[in-house]
Amino acid sequence: MSYPPPYYVDDSTDYINRIIDTHGFALLASSNVDGPLATHLPMVRDGEFLYGHLAANNPMTAFIGTSMIFLAAFHGPHDYISPTLYTNPEKSVPTWDYVSVHVHGTTRMLSAEESVDRMAELTETYEPEGGWAMEEAAKYASRLFSNILYFEMRMDSLRGIRKLSQNKDAQTQARIIETLRAEGNDALADEIELIRKR
Numbered sequence: 001m002s003y004p005p006p007y008y009v010d011d012s013t014d015y016i017n018r019i020i021d022t023h024g025f026a027l028l029a030s031s032n033v034d035g036p037l038a039t040h041l042p043m044v045r046d047g048e049f050l051y052g053h054l055a056a057n058n059p060m061t062a063f064i065g066t067s068m069i070f071l072a073a074f075h076g077p078h079d080y081i082s083p084t085l086y087t088n089p090e091k092s093v094p095t096w097d098y099v100s101v102h103v104h105g106t107t108r109m110l111s112a113e114e115s116v117d118r119m120a121e122l123t124e125t126y127e128p129e130g131g132w133a134m135e136e137a138a139k140y141a142s143r144l145f146s147n148i149l150y151f152e153m154r155m156d157s158l159r160g161i162r163k164l165s166q167n168k169d170a171q172t173q174a175r176i177i178e179t180l181r182a183e184g185n186d187a188l189a190d191e192i193e194l195i196r197k198r
Helices: 013-022 060-061 114-126 134-146 168-182 185-197
Strands: 024-032 033-044 044-046 048-056 070-081 093-107 107-109 150-152 155-165
Touching: 013 044, 013 070, 013 093, 013 155, 024 048, 024 060, 033 048, 033 060, 044 114, 048 060, 048 114, 070 185, 093 150, 093 185, 114 134, 114 150, 134 150, 168 185
Parallel strands: none
Antiparallel strands: 024 033, 024 070, 044 048, 048 150, 070 093, 093 155, 107 150
């Protein structure tokens, strides 16, 4: 039995890039002899690479640039789905609908020059137009670089997941969408609309 089921998998480039670019706050995971390590951080995609940074005292930095394979997990909208929305609730159980992308890859530490460029790129990606610019605090920002490690992660293996009630009939999907919109989760409702049975 494969996991996730094939009907939840979407490894298309369009889907994977859209989720990463729209929901760039990732969970970066690795492991050491003491067990799993995990850090939440913003990442920016550029072609086949992801770029991010860690605090220099984060234990994960010891493995940047080694042969260790990291996992960057991106997740978009998600929500609890009640069995009351199903055709036969008495023969159903609750579930959780969501979209996510998992990226596995190796890393490389960036040079000081590359780090400055990537820091500027990260700021430009998330700062509102006309907002703060790195040049305004260049002297202060430059002092922080000794405390930050910027890195590149090659996107070696990709898995896109859309668990969006694909195994339910069109009427059930319509009820789920209506309920999500009523509860204010338009983002997840929109994702279900994209794959909805007609």
